Amino acid sequence: MEQSPDTHHDLMAWLRLEQTPGVGNESARRLLARFGLPAQIFAAGHAALSEVVTPRLAKALLASPSDFQQQLDKTLAWQEQPDNRILTLADADYPRALLEIPDPPLMLYVKGRAALLGAATIAVVGSRNATVQGIRNAEQFSASLSSAGLCISSGLAAGIDAAAHQGGLTGPGSTIAVIGTGADIVYPARNRNLAHLIAGGGCIVSEYSLGTPALAPNFPRRNRIISGLAKGVLVVEAAAQSGSLITARMAAEQGREVFAIPGSIHSPLSKGCHQLIRQGAKLVESAQDILEELQLQSITLSAQTKSRGVTKETSDVGLLKEISFDPVHMDMLASRTGIDIASLATELLSLELNGQLEALPGGYYRRLA
Template sequence: MPSDDACALLTLIAAAGAAAPRRTLLERHGNAIAALDAGPAAWRDAGLSQAQIEALSRPCRIATLTREWLDSPTHHLLGWNDPDYPPQLRRSPDPPLALFVAGDPALLWHPSVAVVGSRSPTPAGRENARDFARALAASGLSVASGMAAGIDTAAHEAALAIHGITVAVLGTGPDIPYPRTNTGLHARIAESGAVVSEYPPGTGPLAFQFPSRNRILAGLSLATLVIEAAERSGALITARLASEAGRDVFAVPGSIHNPLARGCHRLIRDGAALVETADEVIAALAPQATLLARDLQTRLGAPIHAGQGVADQVGRGSGRDDPDYQNLWNALGHDPTAMDQLVMRTGLTAAAVSSMLLLMELDGRVASQHGRYFRSR
């Protein structure tokens, strides 16, 4: 059964309209219950519209589908005021009031790259998506995408294939795979990664929701990488939103005879970085990934809602006498070792290994080269 605070937060979500006034309300009053208890005068002072005020005045009613979805221990609702709300997204221009997460919400703190592109890529484009995503995941970065057909699907599948971290940001409810052909992929990402949506369970696909979804994808990620995109495409929307959020944009060039290369060429003309290998992306993002790892370090003293999430595992592994930390240290050698090999050697999850490696790099005990890790001393 959802908590009273979850019920109050769901009431704020259902009020719809502009999110900024509702975020202000949560910031002023600390939690959703207090925000609702503040009353119409406080709601109006925070900037809520009359329609929103009327919606907040109604008794809390949680849809049966949402209640049943939240009853699962692997399903989570993160509000704007929640300490587990991902910091990258919080710093974006228009963060959602709340996130519905299937899987591990701690993974939303992990440094990620949004890999996006055409829903109908060429064979070469699909292969590029796999190669880039595989290398990004092997380096310890999370591969984020929108679980659409084509480039998105190839990127998610490549990350999963090497037991890397992948996050899917949906334009539907968290329980609605879209396209339906990705039902199996949706289940796999929810099991080992995270599926994220700002829309309540049961929300079907509507055209306007997908550009809105793209701002979350761009906001969660350190950078957006575009692989094959027509001159008018959703991938270019994500790239624009990433740029507006102050994030890096990378584009893979293609043949001048390929219509799906024109969007990438346009991005490059407009200032996106031309990249030919994943190593170029990894090198460019290393300083930002370190900063995000420090954000994670500041969060280690408090529990992540996932219970056994990344932050908990890293917290237990941050002491040198911890068995998981020692296990990973023993699995490392002086020769560079790939992420998937470390996962196999330790028996730990890719998420835990990746986050622990980030902290070990900050301590100066581990170094990385071309997506492989080794002891630095």
């Protein structure tokens, strides 16, 4: 899309404001409130700027950022590519939901279907080191919510995030990936194929300038966008110190609903969810619970919510009856059933391959269906 001279000039001013060292979202918003658009900020003198920010920052604003022309050229070239857009706080298409949060991003780099940023959205987050059941829950809940027309927002991380995006892509609601790098970088690299699918059927969004690498502080910060775009946040699995709890806290501060899926009292990845539930998060067992809580149109959960390849007849007989949803050690199973270890190992492997149980470290197993 060819840029008009005025549009080019406006983007240049916004990018310069973003790139000025020491200017964060808060100081940028103060400057915008005082002077108007970024071009008017840079037209102001040092004395006027110093009434809003420190004299040192005023001096930085009046000096061109280092390598600015190179960053501008890269940004303009990126924006020319199909389905790439840059939205600023002054853009009419900037998502209204983000204008409601305390710290809206100055600029959004969007790749894919930018219209999804205005859709009814549910955030689905959780552990990077998720269990098999956690992955299934994330994908199945997201697929059901997407089939009801809700967009799924998450962070493109490994584990729960990736499963949530995959589930979201199966329905009309689709998915939004909010990333902690520049929009021209895929992190983690293992999610490259998934990122391409999201760019084609959903959208990828970042507040960070092009070329920004994976820096640890950026990931907790982007969580406010994941929750800010959404009506509520579903935490699928989370350890007691999980970053997902940061997203849940931000959601509560933003006035969004917080939902959590309970799990085994023995699982470290259930402790974060249980903590949220004790603090007032809504306990949910199905996507329907979320839709009802948000007073959205109800749906009939499909066979996607049932474990793959498992029937009532197979799940209620034999060895599987001795395995609960809490972990049990192989030796205990041998004691209960009288089956020798070699035969037991064979049967356990068969059940695992059928998706009926999960093998845990240390010789433990737990039931999935």
